[in-house]
Structures are given as structure tokens and as C-alpha cells.
Amino acid sequence: MITTRLRTLRDHIRWAVSRFHEEDLYFGHGTDNAWDEARQLVLGGLHLPYEMADAYLDCRLEDEELVRVQHLLKRRIKDRVPAAYLLGEAWFCGMAFIVDERVLVPRSPIAELIEERFAPWLAGEPQRILDLCTGSGCIGIACAEVFPEAEVVLADLSFEALEVANQNIERHLHDDRVYTVQGDGFAGLPGQRFDLIVSNPPYVDAQDFADMPPEYQHEPALGLACGDDGLNLVRRLLAESADHLSEKGLLIVEVGNSQVHVEALYPEVDFAWLTFQNGGHGVFMLSAEQCRAHQALFASRV
Structure with missing residues (x-):
């Protein structure tokens, strides 16, 4: 008391x-x-x-x-x-987002990349951006803020998460060029291509998920756990990304502690593991050219 x-x-x-x-x-x-x-x-x-x-x-x-x-x-x-x-609120990239137990609490180091406009890797202004596994929509909406001419798609498997994302689209007045799509991975986006695909998918492996502190039990398990090595969804994203990137597009994916599993599963691939001034790790970048070059390899390991 x-x-x-x-x-x-x-x-x-x-x-x-x-x-x-x-x-x-x-x-x-x-x-x-x-x-x-x-x-x-x-x-x-x-x-x-x-x-x-x-x-x-x-x-x-x-x-x-x-x-x-x-x-x-x-x-x-x-x-x-x-x-x-x-x-009922969390801050990301200097912006306040509505959050509740339908979505993860925003905390991705990708915020630092957004604030730097993905320099020096992104060639020019992206016309179309995809925030895959969007949750609250914070990554995609923050991208819309720094790229004011871009169309931004927020995609997620969870209808409940997209309800929150839509609230945040309305809150930040971006409903003219930011919209949500429901689907499993790229399933809701047939034929669509993007100059920038950013994803913070579920990637926690079984051991880390079992060891998580009680605070994480309030977050949706769908947004955290993803198989023994945490890569059930990441494997599919890699296999399909070449079909959804523009010619000079970029793929950026956060995998956190499952970086070790990514490196073990794909030793042939030269992932660019990004570094952060404000803390964070386990975020890789691949070019569209790399995704095309390794598409058969990625498909063979789904």
C-alpha cells in the first residue's frame, strides 16, 4: 500500500x-x-x-x-x-503513438535510421515504402514524416494491430498517403514493389522467449516469438523480397539477438549489419540486387 x-x-x-x-x-x-x-x-x-x-x-x-x-x-x-x-502512449522518432496490448511497445533502433533518412544507403527519395509487420505503425508513419512525398503501406497479419495503426495514421494526419493492408508477410501485396522495405518482424527464438521478464507477457506473442530460431517469418521475407523491391530498392530487417541464427543459416550472404549511436543491434540491410542474386538460396531454406 x-x-x-x-x-x-x-x-x-x-x-x-x-x-x-x-x-x-x-x-x-x-x-x-x-x-x-x-x-x-x-x-x-x-x-x-x-x-x-x-x-x-x-x-x-x-x-x-x-x-x-x-x-x-x-x-x-x-x-x-x-x-x-x-x-496508452509511447514515443518513437520524436512522435507520440497510441499503444495498447494489441501491439508491441515501440523501441526499435530503426528509429535512428529513419531520423537520418537512411543515409547514406538510400539512393534518392523513395516513392513507395513498406513497413512490414507494422504493429502500431510507428516505423511507417515516421518514414512518412521524413519522406513527405512517399506513399507508405503498413502491413500486418493482425487485424487488431492494424486497428491501432489506423488510429495513429489519423492522429498524425497522414491518411492521404499512408494506408494499411492485412496479410501474412507479403501475401496482401501481390505484384507491389517498393523502393524501401523496412521490417521489425517477430524474431525472438524459443529460448529467449521462455526467458523473457514478466513485462513482455503483456505484449502480443504474435509480435515476438517465431519458431525455435526466431526466423520462421524472416526466412519467408528473404525468399520473397526480390519480388517486391524496385530495381534499386533496399530491404532493412531487425532480427535482434537472432542475428546469430541469420549468420549461421546464410553464411554465403554478405549482410550489412548496421551500427547505432543510440544503442541497438541485429539490424541488417540488403540491396535489391543482393536479394535477386540470392533468391534461389533464400527459397531453398524456407
């Missing part, structure tokens, strides 16, 4: 940090430490900006505000619900 002596924003943040450590919570959904998580939850729960000056942290809460903040903290501690789900 939260003591009634907690009255200010600072009181609640300090108390939450102590309890988060005591309960050994896991931080991997937008923050990596107890202080940032507590600040995000307390301030976000009261619709206050995270960057608010520290002087305001000594403001006392009204009774109804106490009830709301303490309810959020209790759920974070007792139920291990990620803060983004409790707040």
Missing part, C-alpha cells in the same frame, strides 16, 4: 524508484532505469511533460491526482505492466 504521506510529484517519483528496485522490475520498453520509468509514469499519468523543470516536482497533488498516480504505480509494480500501456 502507498503511504498517504506522499503528496508531491517528487515524493511519488522517489517512492516509485525505491519500490521498482525492491520488486526487481524490468525496464526495456522505452526506458532503461527506474528513475526514468518512474518520472515517465508519474508525469505522464498527469499529462505533464517529461522535460518539465525539476522545480515543479515539489508541487502537491490534488486528491484525484493522488488516486490516479498511485493506481498507475500499483499496476506497474503488482501486474508488471509496461508504462507505455498504462499511459
Whole structure:
């Protein structure tokens, strides 16, 4: 139970940090430490900006505000619900996205590539972009933001995820050139080609999935686990990507810890493994030419 002596924003943040450590919570959904998580939850729960000056942290809460903040903290501690789900919002590429338990919490290092407009690898302005396994739509919508002339398709197997993605399309006013398609992999996109295909598919292998902290159990398993080596879907994407890339198109795929499985499965392929200033790993890039050259190899290992 939260003591009634907690009255200010600072009181609640300090108390939450102590309890988060005591309960050994896991931080991997937008923050990596107890202080940032507590600040995000307390301030976000009261619709206050995270960057608010520290002087305001000594403001006392009204009774109804106490009830709301303490309810959020209790759920974070007792139920291990990620803060983004409790707040219904997550930030990606400097943009706020609606999220709930129908989609993964946005956290991909691909954000860094988007902010850099995929330089220096992308040749010119892409006319058509595909965000495959889109979830909340954050990757594709952020791409639409930095490439204002591009048509962007958000594709996912999950109808529920696409409901969230459509909310985010509307929220960011991109419904004139961003739209959703339901289908398994490329199945909903027959004959369509793209200058840039970006995918953060399910890629967690069976061992990693079994070892995940409780916070991840609130996320849809469909967006995380994908077979013993995590590559059930990635194998299919590689086999079919050449048929959906324009002549000079790029394929960028996040596979996280399953990078080791990709390298073991395709030792003949010269994947470009991208590096990140802000942390993250396991993202590869292939050109359309490489995808065409290795198409038979990829097909043989599906």
C-alpha cells in the first residue's frame, strides 16, 4: 500500500524508484532505469511533460491526482505492466503513438535510421515504402514524416494491430498517403514493389522467449516469438523480397539477438549489419540486387 504521506510529484517519483528496485522490475520498453520509468509514469499519468523543470516536482497533488498516480504505480509494480500501456502512449522518432496490448511497445533502433533518412544507403527519395509487420505503425508513419512525398503501406497479419495503426495514421494526419493492408508477410501485396522495405518482424527464438521478464507477457506473442530460431517469418521475407523491391530498392530487417541464427543459416550472404549511436543491434540491410542474386538460396531454406 502507498503511504498517504506522499503528496508531491517528487515524493511519488522517489517512492516509485525505491519500490521498482525492491520488486526487481524490468525496464526495456522505452526506458532503461527506474528513475526514468518512474518520472515517465508519474508525469505522464498527469499529462505533464517529461522535460518539465525539476522545480515543479515539489508541487502537491490534488486528491484525484493522488488516486490516479498511485493506481498507475500499483499496476506497474503488482501486474508488471509496461508504462507505455498504462499511459496508452509511447514515443518513437520524436512522435507520440497510441499503444495498447494489441501491439508491441515501440523501441526499435530503426528509429535512428529513419531520423537520418537512411543515409547514406538510400539512393534518392523513395516513392513507395513498406513497413512490414507494422504493429502500431510507428516505423511507417515516421518514414512518412521524413519522406513527405512517399506513399507508405503498413502491413500486418493482425487485424487488431492494424486497428491501432489506423488510429495513429489519423492522429498524425497522414491518411492521404499512408494506408494499411492485412496479410501474412507479403501475401496482401501481390505484384507491389517498393523502393524501401523496412521490417521489425517477430524474431525472438524459443529460448529467449521462455526467458523473457514478466513485462513482455503483456505484449502480443504474435509480435515476438517465431519458431525455435526466431526466423520462421524472416526466412519467408528473404525468399520473397526480390519480388517486391524496385530495381534499386533496399530491404532493412531487425532480427535482434537472432542475428546469430541469420549468420549461421546464410553464411554465403554478405549482410550489412548496421551500427547505432543510440544503442541497438541485429539490424541488417540488403540491396535489391543482393536479394535477386540470392533468391534461389533464400527459397531453398524456407
